[in-house]
Amino acid sequence: MVTTPITPELVRGALELERTELGLAPHRLPARARAQVNSMEHADRGQIAMAEAQPSGVRLVLRTRATVVELDTLRTRVGYRDLPLRPDGVYDLLVDGRLTTRARATGGRVMYLDPATGTTETQPGPVGTVRFDGLPEREKDLEVWLPHTEITELVALRSDAPVAAAPPGDRPVWVHHGSSISHGSNAASPATTWPALAAAAGGVELVNLGFGGSAMIDPFVARTLRDTPADLVSVKLGINVVNGDVMRRRALGPAVHGFLDTIREGRPTVPLLVVSPILCPIHEDTPGPGAVDLDDDGAMRFRATGDPADVAAGRLTLRVVREELARVVAQRAADDPHLAYLDGRALYGEADAEALPLPDRLHPDAATHALMAERFAALAFGPGGAGSQLWDVGGWPG
Incomplete structure (x- = not known):
């Protein structure tokens, strides 16, 4: 077996790779933004610090004749105190662009997050190995998509033939920011989140800045979008400011203006698509904050705890957010x-909620991720969709 150093040329979808004692930790926020996250109070920083370190959309992209590839990683599974752990994360292997097999790592740490205080407690664990074998014995491009639900340190890469970085190609780069739905919650695997599937359908390179529970119109995210090279930027805003109950209508419009102003400082003519929330019945007319209930079978369900009567005083619902985003x-x-502007209900709306209800009342399931991807690709990348006017004006290279 040949050991290949894991270098930035092998990794796509991460904004930075942090050197650790064991290897490299992919990050989806740069160091300056992470420093501002770390300056928050414990109860505020835990969620986004966890989310940006989970490598949604991050993959190793290799060219090789190898028939066996092994990747050593140190994973950190994340759980919430007093709630059951999520299932193990999945590694997807694509061979020449086609999803071929999936695997799971062994070992690893477990980090328990206390949502009330933002504090964490981590149980140690060993490095594990993910192995892919029986690969075709020919020159090929491999993509190993890292688990979108587990913090992952890349420790070592081995194969039975030399490995090189796959050429970058000339596909346009799509940088997308959103909430846990964009992060990939309840998707079957990292290459089948709706942004990953939409990118594949649209023939673009994905940089996924979807952060679970953390699409809060934060200035440090806007600066990240400003400074990240892109041929298309999309921002899907709204659900977290409602279920987090973090602002009122008076603040929302100016905050969105400021967010877009910052992006435009560095990307003045890049096509920019603002996407409002998909349908979420619990928050359409009921403000947050959101809360979690456990069913008798241990399954999590979300609910809205606000009072609809408070909307007149400025509390936010998804209906109000869509009105404000469209107006801005x-x-x-x-x-x-x-x-x-793209109304998120074009991706998942009333009729879809009847046919494919949100299992936990907040996040789409795997079938709905696929449906949203198909629709977004048509609307954003296809002729006649919401993005077509942008491509005509902005010279979209897709």
Whole structure:
């Protein structure tokens, strides 16, 4: 077996690789943004610190004749105190762009997060190995998609033939920011989250900045989007400011304007698509904050705890958020021909909620991720969709 150093040229989808005692830790926020996260109070920083370190959309991209590839990783499974652990994370292997097999790692740590205080407690564990064998004995491109639900340190890469970085190619780069739905909650695997599937359908390179529970219109995220090279930027905003109950209507519009202003400082003419929340019945007309219930079978279900009567006083619901986002984009589009709005209910709406209800009342299941991906690809990348006006003006290379 040949050991190949894991270098940045082998990794796509991460914004930074942090050197650790054992190897490399992919991050989806740069160090400056992480420093600002770490300056928050414990109860606020735990969620986003965990989410950005979970490598949704991050993959190793290799060119090789190897028939066996082994990857040593130190995973950190994340659980919430007093709630059951999520299932083990999945590694997807794509051979020449086609999903071929899946595997799971062994060993690893377990980090328990206390949502009330933001404090964590970590139980240690050993490095584990993910092995893919029986691969075709020819020159091929491999993509190993890292688990979107587990913090992952890359420790060692071995194979039975030399490995090199696959050439970057000329596919356009799509940078997307959103909530846990964009992060991939309840998707079957990392290559089958709706952004990953949409990127494959649209023929683009994905940088996924979907952060579970943490799409809060934060300035440090806007600066990250400003500074990340992209041919298309999309931002899917709304559900977390409602279920986190973090602002009122008075603050929402100016916050979105500021968020988009910052992106435009560095990407003045890049096509920019603002996407509102998909349908979520519990929060359509009921404000947050959201809460978690456990069914008798241990399954998690979400509910809204706010009072609809408070909407008149400025509390946010998804219906209010969509009105504000549409208003802000319409105002800005008069001077920004590279900006467009997409109602998230075009990805998942009333009829879909009847046919494919959200299992936990908040997150789509695997079938719904596939449905959303198909629709987004058509609307954002296809002719005649919400993005077509942007490509005509902005010279979209797709």
